[in-house]
Amino acid sequence: MADPLLETRGLHRFFGGLHAVKDVSVAVPRGAIKAIIGSNGAGKTTLFNLIAGTIRPQGGEVLFAGRPITAWKPHRVAALGIARTFQTTKLFPHMTVLENVVMGRHARARSGFLAGMLSLPRTWRESRLMEAKAREILDDLGLDDLAGQPASDLPFGRQRLVEFARALAMEPQLLLLDEPAAGLNIYETQELSRLILRIRDRGITCLIVEHNMPLVMTISDEVAVLDQGQKVAEGPPRTIQRDPEVIRIYLGDDHA
């Protein structure tokens, strides 16, 4: 696969004695949906945090569009066009839905500290633009009616959607989804899978960490399997489903 959008090469990360991520190399092709599966504590979220810059790797490197971004601070990573959602949704509880999504535009706006203090005309224009864009996205996800509500008042499913909206507001090239289906009911999950596909079709590459097998198998173009911090298998869903190693991990040795 020629020039992957995101690539990790031999990432390492220890926590105390625990080897959370061990020599993991994965590549995410442009415009694809790639899923990373694995049992709890397999190091999936750690891998995400290593990519997003929340924690620094102790070895290996991360490449985005061929350019090394290893151990960049999250805000720089975000500025490159890498958006993420969190396993437990991390909205700004005391901002309205709209404000939350507007926050997503932050990296795409300029006006700084002083300009804000003096409230120069351009800051006004800019914030109007940010807001317009945010509303657009809310409409697109059918959240427009919630715009004015404080995020903390929303039901869980909605919150997740808002987090999506916030991520999309960044107009990212790559979207990192950490267990997007966790805690969603069956209908919400279906809605979600449709949404993810739609996002992909817009040319936004997605990297998903997910437990929900059916979801993964239906939407993803490629799957990588982590176990105890190591990559044990990689390939299209079909082959992964038949991979004895994977089956052993998921169903125990006797099925192998």
Added chain:
Amino acid sequence: MILLRRYAVVLVGAVAVVLLQVVLSAWGATYYMTQITMSAYYSLVVIGLCLLMGYAGQVSLGHAGFFAIGGYTSAVLTTFNLIAFRGVPWVDGCRSLGLLVARQDLYGANLLTVSPLLAFLAAILLTSLLAFLIGLPILRLKGHYLAMATLGFGLIVYRLALGTAVLGQADGISNVPPLRIFEGLEVTGRQPFRVQNYYIAWAAVMAAMILGINLVHSRAGRALRSIHQNEEAAHSLGVNTYRYKLSTFVLSAAFAAVGGALLTHYNGSIGPSEITVMKSVRYLAICAVGGMANLGGALLMGILLNFLSLRGVFGTYDDAVFGGILIAVMLLSPQGLLRMPDWREARSFLCRRSHG
């Protein structure tokens, strides 16, 4: 409408200020303005602190330090006598440029010192610079560790002021000249200038308020609030959290410096008692009583509580009453005495456990 709503506090404040002046003048009780003016300068610190703690969510137990750096810088520059250096070319040069001014003190001694206006600017710049240098390392700390670091900073400033001869040691610096902004308008405690200074002080406060309000409602302000509500998320959205914290820290320090310098010129002196931990604590506490992320509340409380203690209303029970108010508010109405529309903010700050 939005604008009206946004600047309501300032408008109301301005009206109240003028009303008060009229009432007091009519009543022939203009002397109350002395303490109101002083309180106004103190509340400049509180406004800055409110931005730092209420919005950016960073604790500071050292803001008296910045207040003092501002005050002391201005005081030293305007009292340090260069008369001995007369004839030294650069001194005369500065003098001809108007950077230095000659005057006589009450006892007829000739003084040649830096011009107050210049000293004032220097004070603000120096304080901002120091705030930047201090903030650079310590704003990486969180919670109690940040509290300790800022506390430590305050202590260091205190010790330096007490130990250094040029800073007057225990006696501080007196005989600080008035700050003449232009002919006929000067920051001084002299009685004839009372009303004038009342308005100068309030002008400064209102300016600070407007800047603060603008900031809060700007992109930067939103970013600050986001840092405060969920730092990790904010960071992942491209908010350079560290940079924003630092900017706010410097800004609040600058506000403190303005207050310190102006008050020093107004009082004609400054002493180490301005740098005690208790002072820093007072600022922080007033901010909390005002409702943390609530500029209006902070301002009102800043004026009120400082005014009361400057009047010595509670006599020897001053600190006791202060502590009482503090606890009462924290326990009974954590979001401050006056609930402003953004009380959710305040509550979010006061009720969310910052751990984990």
Added chain:
Amino acid sequence: MTTRLTMVIGTVLLCFALVLTGCKKQSPQPTPVTKEPIKIGAIFAVTGPASFLGAPEMKTAEMLVQKINKDGGVVGRPLLLIVKDSGAKPENAISFARQLMDEDKVLAIIGPSTSGETMAIKNLCQEGKTILMSCAAAEDIVNPVASYVFKTPQKDSDAARRIFEVLKAKGLLKVGVIVSNAGFGMAGKAQLEKIAPEYGVTIAISEAYDKQATDLTDVLTKLKGKDVQAVINWSIVPAQGLVAKNLKQIRLDVPLFQSHGFGNIKYVQAAGEAANGTIFPCGRLLVADVLPADHPQKAVLTSYKSEYESLYQEDVSTFGGHAYDAILLLAEAIRAAGSADTDKVRDALEGLQGVVGTAGVFNLSPTDHNGLTMEAFEMLTVKDGKFAVYKD
């Protein structure tokens, strides 16, 4: 929206109403005498770091004013004392001074307790033409002389001279000086360093310790390292007790000299056995009982001592005496001037001669706004937990 506006306005107005009433209540009610009273302001550090000065000063001032009023006041008018607690904060002292001058229109201000506060309001009073009777020791309060500013405590320089005299007599010419970093200490340090050469005494080392110090063995060790022949400690803070103790504890067996700030039996008690043998110059208040009956100060001192101690059930200290003298001098001046006109009283003050106070016999003049000489000091020492006159 509107509710918010009204609420804010409401709060503001309400608060200020509250404050104003509060302030009205604040100023004490004049004693029921037909003649309109003479207002005297007082700024003392009743609480805070210098409370051991301010508290006795306030108590003394209130006691004395009551006494004067009982005896029919001055020139037929009662005195009205308005006390403010500055907590030893110059900024508060400034605020209070302006208050007393502008709204209470006081004739004079007694205090403040510390030199820092005094220096902060010296010019204020000078410009505001209000008499200031400082209870702080620092020399530069009355030098340069500001025509409206006086001070009652003895001169630091005189205290220093008394100490050096003894040192010279004992042939202890290499001394270590430690002072508290409060105003009193720093002023004393300056004087000691200035005067030492006159007596051929060399100050091997001089250090300032924190006024709230809880242990001084480290700095004393430093002195020990310079093997000094005597230690002079100049402070008013409780740490003086520590000096005595730590000195003995680290076996720095040289005589300890204290300043006139040692004039409080509490410090002796705090230091316990360690205090014995301490030598210090002091007003005669502490040894009033052992003074010869014909001593000019005997009467004043004993009466003040007995009255204070019976009224407040605590040992008298020289600090209270400073407030006593301030009011005494003022009353004398008013009598001499025959009216409470500021300038007349001021002139009268400068003319006062031979007024016997607790600190000594005051002879004021236009050039000397303190009026005490070295005679005001007696060299005292501590014998088994009690003050006694020092004899060598």
Added chain:
Amino acid sequence: MHYAQIVQYSLSGITVGSIYAIVAIGFNIIYNTTGIINFAQGGFVVFGAMTAISLSRFVPLPVAIVLAVLLTTCLGGLVELVFIRRCRDASILRLIVITIGVSILLQEAMLHIWDEKVRSLAYFTGTAISTVTILGAHFSPQVLWVLGVSAVVVAALAVFFRFTLTGRAMRACADDRMAARLCGVSDRRMVTFSFMLSAGIGALAGCVISPVTQTQYDMGPPLAIKGFTVAVLGGLGNSTAAVVAGLLLGLLEAFTVSQFQVAYKEVVSILVLLLVLVFRPNGLFGGREIGALRAS
């Protein structure tokens, strides 16, 4: 420097350090169970000493101290019940503000109960002038008492937290309140208890150091600040580390004095603290991960 002098400086450093340490221990107990830094700790110390001093006029010294400790323990419990319990799960900042408020109230109360004058408890052994001599350097026997008591307290705490049920329960609360609650531990009672415990230890500290430091109503905050400094220096929550850090700080200050003006003693020590905070944000002995969790 002459070696006897070095020893002398070390001793005075240890004297001061042991005082810092024993105050810091009180901080850690509360911090461990609640994550609160109790700025009123200094108040407890002074209150304990003051009570003991007043009582020692009527009853023998040991009795006075025991009574004082008991009284202060009750005070600690009271403070928790009245002020802290109402705002559980409050932000660090609110807690800081409240405990500061409490310390102000305590101090003012003490000013008006006792007065502004300085007092001091009788030396436990010997008098103000009796000294112990080591290697040609001298110090007061009381220092040994302070050190001894700190050591005993630390040991006792270690045993208490490791081997007693209550101790374990308190540790559980420290690690994870929710879990502790699920295990049937009444975390409320644990919090109250931790306040009583640290108040008691504070009082004990106050009594032991009183002969050395003397006691005045307003010496609480400075003590608290030093205690806090030391607690942070050692790494919040670790009492043994606190003792070590305390002694280190004391020694540092002592030797600073030997080289610089005494006036700048604290400047140096605080600078060192700041450096430590910058380079080891969780204190000298604090583990990074734990510290990170605690701090954020």
